[in-house]
Amino acid sequence: MNKQILGNTDLNVSCLCLGTMTMGWTSGKEDSFAVMDYALEHGINFFDTADIYSMWAEGNDGGVAETWIGEWLNLRQTRDKVIIATKARGRMWDGPDGEGLSRAHLMQAVEDSLRRLQVETIDLYQSHWPDESTSLEETFRAFEDMVQQGKVRYLGCSNHTPAQLKETLNICAAHNLPRYQSLQPHYNLVHRHEYETGLMGIAQRQNLGVIPYSPLAGGFLTGKYRRDNTPSGSRGYGNDRMSPYKNNKGYTIIETLTQVGQTHNATPAQTAIAWLLSNPTVTAAIIGANSVSQLAETVKAIDVVLSPEEKQQLDSLPSPS
Numbered sequence: 001m002n003k004q005i006l007g008n009t010d011l012n013v014s015c016l017c018l019g020t021m022t023m024g025w026t027s028g029k030e031d032s033f034a035v036m037d038y039a040l041e042h043g044i045n046f047f048d049t050a051d052i053y054s055m056w057a058e059g060n061d062g063g064v065a066e067t068w069i070g071e072w073l074n075l076r077q078t079r080d081k082v083i084i085a086t087k088a089r090g091r092m093w094d095g096p097d098g099e100g101l102s103r104a105h106l107m108q109a110v111e112d113s114l115r116r117l118q119v120e121t122i123d124l125y126q127s128h129w130p131d132e133s134t135s136l137e138e139t140f141r142a143f144e145d146m147v148q149q150g151k152v153r154y155l156g157c158s159n160h161t162p163a164q165l166k167e168t169l170n171i172c173a174a175h176n177l178p179r180y181q182s183l184q185p186h187y188n189l190v191h192r193h194e195y196e197t198g199l200m201g202i203a204q205r206q207n208l209g210v211i212p213y214s215p216l217a218g219g220f221l222t223g224k225y226r227r228d229n230t231p232s233g234s235r236g237y238g239n240d241r242m243s244p245y246k247n248n249k250g251y252t253i254i255e256t257l258t259q260v261g262q263t264h265n266a267t268p269a270q271t272a273i274a275w276l277l278s279n280p281t282v283t284a285a286i287i288g289a290n291s292v293s294q295l296a297e298t299v300k301a302i303d304v305v306l307s308p309e310e311k312q313q314l315d316s317l318p319s320p321s
């Protein structure tokens with residue numbers, strides 16, 4: 001598995017990062033531990049989580065994914081083998097400081113994440129999404145303290161617009177504050193506009209590490225969502241999560257992935273991840289898996305190398321969003 005330095009950090013991360021949003025949502029503890037074992041055994045040294053995972057699942061108050069990662073790190077004695085990225089911003093407790101990027105929220109949130117993860121330092125601490133009600137200076141003074149106290153090594157962000165990212169980087173430079181070193185955008189073959197128009201250029205100019213989430217569009221790019229049938233038990237079953245992609249543009253992309261994949265003996269999922277990794281601005285793709293068998297398929301994406309013509313063919317397809 002190829003590794004690459006994340007932006008201006010010294011974190012040498014695998015080109016696949018294990019996402020953990022499914023833990024406690026669509027994946028139980030036993031499967032989650034097996035997935036982490038398999039990931040590490042197959043060269044994935046980078047795990048992404050968030051304090052809120054997966055609060056939206058019934059009976060889950062958040063913190064479950066971090067807790068399971070912490071238990072796994074401790075049980076397997078693997079802390080020194082894995083680079084841990086987590087996020088803060090979402091609501092974790094009641095009251096005015098229960099969410100956001102204020103100093104009051106962040107200082108408590110980082111302690112809670114450290115405790116659940118059972119680590120002394122978080123390698124990459126990310127703003128899950130912006131907080132317009134808190135000044136950037138307040139947020140970054142809190143981040144600066146965390147870095148100085150050794151609770152956090154590097155900072156990153158997710159779900160920022162180009163304007164928000166630019167403003168943040170400018171404020172950090174002007175006040176000599178530690179800045180975001182990575183960006184976690186929503187980016188895949190059926191959701192390109194958000195990253196490719198604006199964020200990608202900033203990431204390149206500022207040498208930010210880029211770790212896109214949902215490289216399979218939550219499962220759509222596996223090709224298992226048919227026009228007239230959604231597989232039961234999948235994330236998109238019984239809801240409208242996949243409706244933005246279930247159209248001619250989305251299915252043309254699946255057909256092309258299938259056709260391009262055939263020449264490599266690769267599945268649409270593997271080909272979709274290979275396409276993402278062929279973008280030189282991308283450091284690592286954050287993949288999700290409910291089971292070892294899903295991960296065993298997607299991890300093989302690293303063996304698929306697209307020719308310039310195949311990349312061009314996929315690049316030229318119009319994206320639904």
Ligand SMILES: NC(=O)c1ccc[n+]([C@@H]2O[C@H](COP(=O)([O-])OP(=O)(O)OC[C@H]3O[C@@H](n4cnc5c(N)ncnc54)[C@H](OP(=O)(O)O)[C@@H]3O)[C@@H](O)[C@H]2O)c1
Pocket residue numbers: 018019020021022026048049128158159184212213214215216217218219220222224233234235236269286287288289290293294295297298
């Ligand atoms: N920053 C953010 O706001 C944000 C948002 C979303 C995600 N993330 C991060 O990114 C990670 C990955 O996101 P994601 O889960 O949406 O990624 P994804 O890789 O696009 O989708 C993963 C889902 O696709 C399906 N799948 C995966 N491999 C498969 C296979 N071989 N065969 C059939 N189905 C397969 C599974 O869902 P089913 O089995 O249910 O179909 C799996 O849970 C998250 O865990 C999280 O760490 C961050």
